Amino acid sequence: MSFIKRNITLLLGLLIPVGMVVLVAASVYLPGFFIKPHTNFLYSIGDNTYNCQKFSVSRGKVLIADTSGEKCDAANTPRLYTYDVSEKKSTEVAPETAAALTVNDMPESPDGFSITTGSSGGGFLFFYGSSRDYNSQYLVGHGYSDKLSLPQSGNYYNQFRFLGWITQ
């Protein structure tokens, strides 16, 4: 006890950074044990070109547009995927199959989750910062965060595009 009293400032000085690391680790890993998302979602890859988007959602249904015009890149083949949030994997679906689904295109799912871009930390010594990493996508909500395993990553502008939450 006398050791603690004599060295209280030293112990507090060491406890603050250690405690913060433990706290951050707990906030990162613990929610995954107690919080589980339940709503799967639909997304496209390669369908992010301005004025040439093949897939869209209107009144709960997936619409497929004709993108064979001059402005659109004929070599670009957008693809549709469903993401199973419990299995954490994507499955490619045909446009006709997706058209039969009922999709909610709100940013937040009925159970309170949303899709957001990740962050990428970097730095050296005292100077560290984080910025948005548009090459990674995360499912977040209620303190829970999980990186989506997508079939492709890389160029932000032509890749992942969230379409909606599959309700039926």
Place this chain on the structure above:
Amino acid sequence: MDPKQQALEQIRAIAAQHGITQEDLSNPHTPGVPTPAPVVVTPSITPSEFHHVGIAEVIYYIGGAIVCVGIGIFVYQNWNTLAFPTKMMATLGAAIAAYIVGVLFGSKPSLEGPSNAFYLISAIVMPIGLFVVFDNAHMNIGSSGVQAVISAILFVMYTASYTIFRKPVFMLFSIIFGTWLFNSSTSYLLDQNAAIDPQKFTQYRALASGAAYILLGMSFAKGKLAPLSGALYGFGSLGFLGAALALGGWQPRQDMLWELMYPVFVFGILYLSVYMKSKSFLTFGTIFLMVYIFKITAEYFTEGLGWPLSLVIAGLLMIGVGYTSVTLNKKYIKTV
């Protein structure tokens, strides 16, 4: 007969003639017996306890820094032409050799200065050497995870060195690499969770680092590590007050709690400047108080009072803060 012996014979004869004993001569209260001078015990002062950086040491450290720059430039210029073993020898090998030389020199008190210079070389070049090793293993040396591993190795190494050799220079590097480990490991964790706002987290991290530095400085203030306290107070108050100010935000997205708590933090630091007799606390406390006055005036008083009048009031408050700071320094901190 020896003159000294003659004098002693005469003293013995006079003492015997007048009945003066040895006890009479030893008693300081006996009239005529001179009062012995008070014994002054001079504590032995070792060079490391009252250590001032002289011009010779500055030259040692400049020389050490130039050696590090030379190694860095050599590796950078020849990165593509040098084989891995050569790169490793030039960096990690040089760092280990410098460390060993520092240990050998450190065993002689007269070579304390050059010893610290070699420890400095080792501490700067060692991370470069570890970067070379991890890069050769095809790991991304810019990623937080790899930097956390490198900083952990260095932190353990220098903490163990301080435990064994008890030199303040090892504690200094232990703190530097410990800070790097803290920043890189929390960045690595942050990358796993997109639910945490990175900007807010960086501010809280700087706040925690600043508080830790201040507490470490206070624990080192009375001891062998006292020379480190000044720098710890300076960086600690800079980080703590800077982060607290940033957490207050700016209108319309300000955080009222942090803005209201901020004067408590600033005046706490100013109080610590008097309590710990620290110029670092006084300097940064004064600067951040001025910044806070200016910030609050610009946020809340420009529309009601008008911008020119707000500037006049802010300027007068800053004069008051500056005068108070100088008075505190003269009255409580300045020893000469």
